[in-house]
Amino acid sequence: MKKVTTLGQFIIERQADFPFAKGELSRLLRDIGIAAKIVNREVNKAGLVDILGDQGTVNVQGEHQKKLDVFANEQFISALSCGGETCAIASEENETLVHIDSAVSKNAKYVVCMDPLDGSSNIDVNVAIGTIFSIYRRTSFSGPAEERDYLQKGTEQIAAGYVIYGSSTMLVYTTGKGVNGFTLDPSIGEFCLSHPDMMCPKSGTIYSINEGNYVHFPDGVKQYIKYCQMEDKHTHRPYTSRYIGSLVADFHRNLLKGGIFIYPSTLKSPKGKLRLLYEGNPIAFIIEEAGGRASSGFKRILDLQPKSLHERTPLFVGSTDMVKQAEEFMMKYSPVETV
Ligand code: AHG
Ligand code: MN
Ligand code: MN
Numbered sequence: 585m586k587k588v589t590t591l592g593q594f595i596i597e598r599q600a601d602f603p604f605a606k607g608e609l610s611r612l613l614r615d616i617g618i619a620a621k622i623v624n625r626e627v628n629k630a631g632l633v634d635i636l637g638d639q640g641t642v643n644v645q646g647e648h649q650k651k652l653d654v655f656a657n658e659q660f661i662s663a664l665s666c667g668g669e670t671c672a673i674a675s676e677e678n679e680t681l682v683h684i685d686s687a688v689s690k691n692a693k694y695v696v697c698m699d700p701l702d703g704s705s706n707i708d709v710n711v712a713i714g715t716i717f718s719i720y721r722r723t724s725f726s727g728p729a730e731e732r733d734y735l736q737k738g739t740e741q742i743a744a745g746y747v748i749y750g751s752s753t754m755l756v757y758t759t760g761k762g763v764n765g766f767t768l769d770p771s772i773g774e775f776c777l778s779h780p781d782m783m784c785p786k787s788g789t790i791y792s793i794n795e796g797n798y799v800h801f802p803d804g805v806k807q808y809i810k811y812c813q814m815e816d817k818h819t820h821r822p823y824t825s826r827y828i829g830s831l832v833a834d835f836h837r838n839l840l841k842g843g844i845f846i847y848p849s850t851l852k853s854p855k856g857k858l859r860l861l862y863e864g865n866p867i868a869f870i871i872e873e874a875g876g877r878a879s880s881g882f883k884r885i886l887d888l889q890p891k892s893l894h895e896r897t898p899l900f901v902g903s904t905d906m907v908k909q910a911e912e913f914m915m916k917y918s919p920v921e922t923v
């Protein structure tokens with residue numbers, strides 16, 4: 585019989601990679617796994633329990649919150665609060681830091697950034713959605729966590745990952761020693777190691793971008809799209825276009841199959857749409873650990889210095905050769921950076 589490794593077992597085994605760790609990071613990752621299972625349970629029966637549709641509120645980004653955005657936010661905050669390993673959370677759904685006010689949490693070493701429900705526009709139509717998280721060591725020494733604890737470059741991340749609620753539910757994460765994927769086995773309620781040491785193919789034939797925004801794209805992106813669509817047997821072009829509209833799902837597919845995902849700056853959003861702290865950085869950490877590349881079109885995402893919790897960044901991410909090529913088009917046709 586094939587040996588099954590659960591997420592819990594795997595986390596404990598890997599704790600040995602951090603000789604001075606006291607287990608807090610392991611507990612934090614385990615808590616995220618528990619919240620993911622609860623969100624997964626609700627996503628699976630969303631149509632039955634009145635959890636679809638709008639909440640009737642607007643978040644700090646000016647976006648209409650869905651009931652599931654709010655539910656997932658509450659579940660992750662609650663799971664992370666109980667564990668006591670983080671003193672505050674930066675979430676897409678909260679304008680300011682959510683401080684965790686408990687005796688155990690106030691000296692916690694870690695801070696967490698998260699997009700509790702990614703791909704909100706797909707919730708009501710049964711298309712894959714996700715959760716993204718990123719963990720840093722706190723830099724302030726005492727008292728409540730401060731914004732500067734969060735305004736660290738992506739290179740300082742201790743761990744990052746995502747959950748994809750898709751045809752099956754998976755949790756994929758890295759602590760800087762490779763990327764591992766776990767599939768939820770609903771019969772035992774455990775995430776089981778299914779994708780050890782994930783690597784992104786060096787090149788691919790998929791490009792993912794919302795082409796509806798074409799007229800607003802920088803010339804570099806327009807030219808790159810034309811390049812993707814041109815016929816050339818040697819480079820397996822034309823490439824195929826795949827765009828789900830959930831970053832987690834588009835990224836996950838390209839990580840496994842090889843490809844490039846682009847959400848560039850546009851005339852309407854000069855810094856792009858995606859958020860650096862809880863979308864760009866965790867996704868960039870994962871892709872680099874899987875041998876791929878992530879850039880703003882000009883600079884490595886992980887080297888960007890964040891200035892605010894909800895700031896945005898253009899994102900070019902995926903197979904190394906494809907991202908490099910897209911960067912060359914940006915340099916040639918759109919040499920003026922917007923970030
Ligand atoms: P969120 O649901 O967390 O606000 O994120 C939505 C993001 C991301 O998941 C996706 O890649 C992108 O928005 C899609 O945007 P467009 O609809 O503009 O293509
Ligand atoms: Mn998102
Ligand atoms: Mn979201």
